Amino acid sequence: MSRNYIEDLHRIFDVSDEARSLFEKIIKAPTEEREHISKYIGELRAKAGLSYALLALYRQQVNSGFVLADPLKIEGKSEKRFFDPDTGITFRLQWNPHRELRKNHALLIKHNVIAENVDKTKLINKDKNGKPCYLCKPNIDKQNPGEILVEIKLAGEKFYAGANFAYITNNHFTVINARHRPQQYRSQIPAILNDFIDKTDGHFRAIFNGLAGASIKSHEHLQATTEEFPVEQIKIEDEDVVHKSKDTTVSRPNYHIPIWVIEGRDREKTEIAADEIIGAWHESNKKDHTENIIAAKAGNLYRTFVILRDKNKLASERGGKKGAMAAFETGGNIVLSYEPEPGMNDLNEKHTFDNATFEAVKQLLKEISPHQQSCSRLFKQISSMDMAI
Numbered sequence: 001m002s003r004n005y006i007e008d009l010h011r012i013f014d015v016s017d018e019a020r021s022l023f024e025k026i027i028k029a030p031t032e033e034r035e036h037i038s039k040y041i042g043e044l045r046a047k048a049g050l051s052y053a054l055l056a057l058y059r060q061q062v063n064s065g066f067v068l069a070d071p072l073k074i075e076g077k078s079e080k081r082f083f084d085p086d087t088g089i090t091f092r093l094q095w096n097p098h099r100e101l102r103k104n105h106a107l108l109i110k111h112n113v114i115a116e117n118v119d120k121t122k123l124i125n126k127d128k129n130g131k132p133c134y135l136c137k138p139n140i141d142k143q144n145p146g147e148i149l150v151e152i153k154l155a156g157e158k159f160y161a162g163a164n165f166a167y168i169t170n171n172h173f174t175v176i177n178a179r180h181r182p183q184q185y186r187s188q189i190p191a192i193l194n195d196f197i198d199k200t201d202g203h204f205r206a207i208f209n210g211l212a213g214a215s216i217k218s219h220e221h222l223q224a225t226t227e228e229f230p231v232e233q234i235k236i237e238d239e240d241v242v243h244k245s246k247d248t249t250v251s252r253p254n255y256h257i258p259i260w261v262i263e264g265r266d267r268e269k270t271e272i273a274a275d276e277i278i279g280a281w282h283e284s285n286k287k288d289h290t291e292n293i294i295a296a297k298a299g300n301l302y303r304t305f306v307i308l309r310d311k312n313k314l315a316s317e318r319g320g321k322k323g324a325m326a327a328f329e330t331g332g333n334i335v336l337s338y339e340p341e342p343g344m345n346d347l348n349e350k351h352t353f354d355n356a357t358f359e360a361v362k363q364l365l366k367e368i369s370p371h372q373q374s375c376s377r378l379f380k381q382i383s384s385m386d387m388a389i
Helices: 001-013 017-030 029-049 050-064 097-103 103-112 137-143 188-198 267-284 347-354 358-367 372-384
Strands: 077-082 091-094 150-154 157-163 173-177 205-209 222-225 239-244 248-251 261-264 290-298 301-310 319-323 333-336
Touching: 001 050, 017 029, 029 050, 029 347, 050 150, 050 157, 050 290, 077 358, 091 347, 097 103, 157 222, 173 188, 188 205, 188 222, 188 267, 188 290, 188 301, 222 347, 248 267, 261 267, 267 290, 267 301, 267 372, 301 372, 319 347, 333 347
Parallel strands: 091 333
Antiparallel strands: 077 091, 150 157, 157 173, 173 222, 205 222, 205 290, 239 248, 248 261, 261 301, 290 301
16 A cells, blocks of 8 residues: 555656655665755755655655554554534544554654653753653754654744654644744744645645644644645535635634634735634633634635634543544544553543444534633624724
């Protein structure tokens, strides 16, 4: 399957023989040759674009073992799909036990995800408990010997993209701000997301989890994937449109968790509209309101999905899922992975998957939805707002 997938990539990107040769060199190279790999990635990026170069890096990180399992291999995994005629979305519920490999410390060392002996006095940006930041590049260089990062400028700021070692989807990257700053929404985020979409020619989607699902809260980061989110198929009726101009449409379609969709060919106007909605949501409850954001591009159309969240309603354990739910889940791609050892009295996500129904999927999202009163107030405020679109 892997070989067929790679041949498909070469054909889709319609690259030169020279670019194809560089891609093959990258995916076959051991991480010990990181200087050569970085050089080849730079050359490939110049010849065939950032997307193709990132896809080569991801395959190298899979082949080298840094990504703990190959997303292309289906062994041990299962998927259920539920079409929702009310929203137009086909929800994906996945059983992927590979996600749990991230908790196996010995395996992480074996696969060079983490180093066994690190001089912690050389690590920077430690929290109040003395733990260094996992996402600062100087720390990654010392702690994560198997990881290779690609530098990217986004909206004038330096970021680094690296393969996520415990994947949710194929080509799952973490995109890390070079500056150590908290994982907290700021008005530049929509532009950063869209710039990543542009620089990858629409092949990737980019997401930002405010304080709703981000596992590392001390360092700003995005996530990216080439896989389409189910929510991208959401049905938008005329009555869902709240604001519309020649360039931009702002809608609040029917969904099982409050969502706003901003679409337009004028990138800056979509970013302004997204920021106005998120800013108003935060202003209504500065302590608890947060968001998941998904950015995608269809042809020349920028699409931003703003999913409203409340920090008090991050998990849906009553619905059968452990831990906080973030943009992958609220975007319609719900991954379950935890199966406790026999005899343990713990929530069993395998049981959730095996017994899943469409009603159960809706319940998962309903349980993490913010209070309806807050969402209604926001709708009235945005409806009466003179948006700069």
